[in-house]
Amino acid sequence: MWLISAGFDNLCTMIRIEISLRLPNSPGSLAGVCRLLSDERVNILAITLEVGGQLRLVVDNHVHGAAVLREHHHQVTERDVIVTAVPNSPGALAPTLKLVSDANVNIEYAYGGGSDGAPTATIVLGVEDAQRAAAAAGV
Incomplete structure (x- = not known):
């Protein structure tokens, strides 16, 4: 990992x-x-x-x-997929997705979630090359 x-x-x-x-x-x-x-x-x-x-x-x-x-x-x-924890609050996922987008990496699919009141949510991002995407996006 x-x-x-x-x-x-x-x-x-x-x-x-x-x-x-x-x-x-x-x-x-x-x-x-x-x-x-x-x-x-x-x-x-x-x-x-x-x-x-x-x-x-x-x-x-x-x-x-x-x-x-x-x-x-x-x-x-x-x-390989990217699994990320983000704050469980409105708009918290957007900065991570912008990093991926700015690295010119296409997100093929995504899924995840968090529980009400939990401090974080877990998101899974399926991309063509997770290793390259993570390095290029700086995430």
Whole structure:
């Protein structure tokens, strides 16, 4: 895991491995994946499921998480993503996104969130080359 400055005091941005797989559009598909990971003590840190069944996960142990899913016949891909913590307040994400934009890096997708009252929110940014994007953007 490569830690880099996020431009906010005491907050960090890191490059993490995202696990991606396609799920059938049927009841229990997502629950099944979550149960497999839970049974193996793999913690889901961020998750998004798109209408077409594309599931993206950032977990605490991507090597074990991906292996568990493959053992259960899921076709898994992995890629670097930028995971950043930002203050959980209006407009706090904009400066980070401006750094990425100013570095001429396209954000292909993003997901994340925070809880009401929590001091920070977690955002996942999918870009073509996360290492280059993070270095170029200075995040």
